[in-house]
Amino acid sequence: MREPYSATASRYGVIWLLMALYLFPLFYLLNVAMKTQFEYLADPVALAKQIRFANFAEAWKLGNFADYLWNSIFYTVSSTVLTLLVSLIAAFPISRGYVRFSGFFYTFFLISLFLPNPLIPQFALMNELGLYNTQIGYILLRTSGTGIAFLLIVGYVKSISRELDEAAAIDGCGYMRYMFTILLPLVKPVLATGAILTAIGTWNDIILPVIYLSNADLAPVTKGLFAFRGQYLNNWPMLACGIIIVAAPLILLYSFVQRYIVDGALAGALKA
Amino acid sequence: MYPFGKGMARHLPLLLLLIPTALYVLLGFGPSMVTIVFSFTDATGIPGTEWHFIGWENYRTFFTASNADDQIKAIGRSLYFAFAVVLIQNAVALFVAVLLNRKLKGDVFYRATLFLPVVLGVTVSGLIWQLMFNPMGGPVQRILKMFGTSSNFFGSYEVAFELIIFVQIWMYMGYSMTIFLAGLQAISRDLYEAGYIDGAKGWTAFRHITYPMIAPAVTVNMLLSIIGALQTFDIIYVTTGGKFETSTLAWNVFAAAFGATSADYGRASAIGMIQFVFVLIFAVAAMSYFRKREVEL
Numbered sequence: 169m170r171e172p173y174s175a176t177a178s179r180y181g182v183i184w185l186l187m188a189l190y191l192f193p194l195f196y197l198l199n200v201a202m203k204t205q206f207e208y209l210a211d212p213v214a215l216a217k218q219i220r221f222a223n224f225a226e227a228w229k230l231g232n233f234a235d236y237l238w239n240s241i242f243y244t245v246s247s248t249v250l251t252l253l254v255s256l257i258a259a260f261p262i263s264r265g266y267v268r269f270s271g272f273f274y275t276f277f278l279i280s281l282f283l284p285n286p287l288i289p290q291f292a293l294m295n296e297l298g299l300y301n302t303q304i305g306y307i308l309l310r311t312s313g314t315g316i317a318f319l320l321i322v323g324y325v326k327s328i329s330r331e332l333d334e335a336a337a338i339d340g341c342g343y344m345r346y347m348f349t350i351l352l353p354l355v356k357p358v359l360a361t362g363a364i365l366t367a368i369g370t371w372n373d374i375i376l377p378v379i380y381l382s383n384a385d386l387a388p389v390t391k392g393l394f395a396f397r398g399q400y401l402n403n404w405p406m407l408a409c410g411i412i413i414v415a416a417p418l419i420l421l422y423s424f425v426q427r428y429i430v431d432g433a434l435a436g437a438l439k440a
Numbered sequence: 441m442y443p444f445g446k447g448m449a450r451h452l453p454l455l456l457l458l459i460p461t462a463l464y465v466l467l468g469f470g471p472s473m474v475t476i477v478f479s480f481t482d483a484t485g486i487p488g489t490e491w492h493f494i495g496w497e498n499y500r501t502f503f504t505a506s507n508a509d510d511q512i513k514a515i516g517r518s519l520y521f522a523f524a525v526v527l528i529q530n531a532v533a534l535f536v537a538v539l540l541n542r543k544l545k546g547d548v549f550y551r552a553t554l555f556l557p558v559v560l561g562v563t564v565s566g567l568i569w570q571l572m573f574n575p576m577g578g579p580v581q582r583i584l585k586m587f588g589t590s591s592n593f594f595g596s597y598e599v600a601f602e603l604i605i606f607v608q609i610w611m612y613m614g615y616s617m618t619i620f621l622a623g624l625q626a627i628s629r630d631l632y633e634a635g636y637i638d639g640a641k642g643w644t645a646f647r648h649i650t651y652p653m654i655a656p657a658v659t660v661n662m663l664l665s666i667i668g669a670l671q672t673f674d675i676i677y678v679t680t681g682g683k684f685e686t687s688t689l690a691w692n693v694f695a696a697a698f699g700a701t702s703a704d705y706g707r708a709s710a711i712g713m714i715q716f717v718f719v720l721i722f723a724v725a726a727m728s729y730f731r732k733r734e735v736e737l
Contacts, residue, residue, distance in 0.1 A: 313460025372561025
């Protein structure tokens with residue numbers, strides 16, 4: 169079925185309009201970052217007169233972005249690895265029914281989506297445990313075996329034949345070894361999607377760092393950028409550089425892994 | 441049947457499952473339940489103070505205190521936010537998913553771009569739109585000027601909240617779109633060809649083939665966006681900080697417990713419970729409605 173030319177044209181028309189809505193803000197951001205404060209005040213919208221990187225170096229220094237980025241990388245990598253680990257040991261037996269009451273566990277984990285906001289008692293508890301303002305405390309809060317990674321793995325494991333479990337067991341493979349050496353490579357596609365979505369969640373988290381990491385040395389890049397905004401609110405070229413310093417690595421990384429998300433890998437969410 | 445041995449080995453899955461369960465009970469489920477208890481106390485964040493059970497007092501205060509009007513308005517805004525975000529985000533996402541569900545030049549790039557704001561996150565996205573909506577000669581102000589008008593945008597009582605809704609949709613439309621697209625791509629071409637022979641094309645084909653076939657995606661998207669929209673407040677934190685009449689229930693929980701001037705855990709928990717009642721009502725209603733539709737197919 170070929171569609172008529174006019175339909176194709178309007179299809180592209182709508183898509184390009186959307187692209188403008190999503191890409192223009194980024195181009196504008198880059199444009200502002202290239203300007204001097206004087207240029208910006210004279211005409212915020214005009215094109216930058218030259219490509220200028222000096223602003224970036226200054227913002228990098230003034231904003232302490234090296235420290236913040238390091239913190240963010242540390243939090244994101246640790247919490248993502250831990251999350252995948254606990255999600256796997258939760259999802260596999262639940263999906264297979266290898267524990268009693270698997271159905272109950274599944275529902276019990278799933279209702280985490282709806283529950284009343286746990287923030288306040290959680291904060292009181294973390295305080296009691298001496299985990300307020302600690303890296304380990306924040307990583308623990310960001311580690312969960314009940315989130316999107318769990319759901320994706322539960323759905324995906326159903327598509328892997330049970331006979332594989334049985335064959336491996338007959339050959340003398342234990343439960344642990346099976347999960348980590350045979351199952352793990354098989355669930356890699358959803359693991360990748362789960363990892364990316366978990367990492368995005370932690371990297372972009374701002375509320376928990378604001379509550380739990382009041383010490384500036386421990387702040388991730390979101391909180392650092394927000395503090396930077398507080399200081400340079402009247403210096404948009406500087407602020408724009410700060411935003412780009414935070415956003416550019418994300419865009420770069422994303423361009424490599426986007427296929428794991430947009431190639432319909434989220435379809436797993438529909439199976440679970 | 442469990443194939444990995446008997447005796448101790450039989451208990452290994454459960455033992456391991458206890459790790460995520462403990463984590464969840466301790467940091468998620470448990471605190472959620474304790475929120476109910478807290479909402480009936482006068483607990484505060486001030487160290488060393490005693491707390492007492494005070495019955496329904498926090499709830500009474502919510503509806504009768506001198507600022508009760510603001511609280512009621514916050515409920516209204518929460519519902520307005522949720523309805524606007526859920527309806528517009530999903531409608532646009534479905535429309536765009538249908539547009540992109542075809543071999544197009546650069547389709548991967550289009551999809552990736554629409555998902556990009558999810559990757560950039562709320563802080564970067566919020567700041568980018570503050571730059572776009574800068575009242576001092578920003579690009580949008582420039583356009584408004586051409587029409588002889590102007591706005592304070594995020595600093596305006598009239599439009600700040602609508603702009604927050606706009607940015608929220610801008611951020612998460614790509615997420616919903618990706619889930620719809622996954623649903624669309626699972627539909628067999630044969631169905632459309634069979635439908636075509638029976639005279640179903642265009643809107644009819646969408647109404648009677650596409651829409652029923654993506655029912656699971658609709659359910660997932662509706663649920664996620666309803667719950668998300670009622671619980672989210674980070675975009676408010678980044679853009680207005682709750683000022684200019686942009687506070688919602690979710691925001692007020694945060695502000696009452698962790699705000700600059702307030703550490704009132706009891707009152708904040710009560711607001712959290714009121715918010716929870718709305719989440720429950722709408723999530724359960726949506727779930728039963730959309731799940732029923734799935735079954736009817």
